[in-house]
Amino acid sequence: MPELPEVETTRRDLVQKGLIGETVAAAQVLWPRTVTPLAPEEFIARITGRRIEALRRRGKYLVVELSGGQTLLIHLRMSGRLQWQSAGEAVHDHHRLILDLSGGASLRFHDTRKFGRVLLTADPDAVLNRLGPEPLAPTWSAESLYLRLGRHRRRLKPLLLDQGFLAGLGNIYADEALFRAQLHPACRADGITAAEAESLHGSIRAVLFEALENRGTSLGSGDGNYRSNQEMGENSKNLQAYDRAKAPCPRCGTPIERIMLAQRSTFFCPECQPAPAFFP
């Protein structure tokens, strides 16, 4: 799924298109589970007529603030994307939710794998307060990362993927950040030194910031594009470890390895990111 840079790019694209200030004129739910726990009729009744007042992002959630104290929390999961079309355009097989807007545009939730969720709630904090810190917030410091790492015996990468520990990293950027910090993904979190934590902190920020500047990572040739317009994210040219198994490490030339960690493919350089002593 889109990770933090892709969700933020989606947010910026939608603001640029003019989503703020629009009113939901009509809604269609094409895959009921998308709007759980509400029934489609209830979702439609509650959202129709609402004005979109603000569009924020928290971790991988898009936070759509609506009039009347309601909020839409959109999570794209693996294959979700938000498309900005006009209300007359044909409905695609993979459209799961359609919001027709008063200005004639149509916001469409396209989600091949149907994992994505759109939650309409009056209490978004019940969800958002469970998330860890925002890695791009100026208040997120190397010191706080170091202190929190010390409280876990987990392996580094699964911890970085835990949205309650840190909000926004996914499989691509976790691998990229660990590669830059030259830390093995299976290192125990509480074995990280203050200097290593500082390096990891800087790497996470750099990887996310650069991805954001490149408007995210669009996978594949075009079908893997997550953006609401036709444009592609350009960040795949920056990937140094992710999906590069057997290709030479850009730093030392050693073939990148692929292992499974917490049921996720994990790419790293066995030379630059040496295995901790306990690791097989």
Added chain:
DNA sequence: AATACAGCCTGGACGC
């Protein structure tokens, strides 16, 4: 506390 695994879904890539 941490991990493993199934489940949620569809489709593309690859081997035969």
Added chain:
DNA sequence: TGCGTCCAGGCTGTAT
């Protein structure tokens, strides 16, 4: 233009 297997940017619930 077949079939089977594995894989995919995420997360949750349950078991161990």
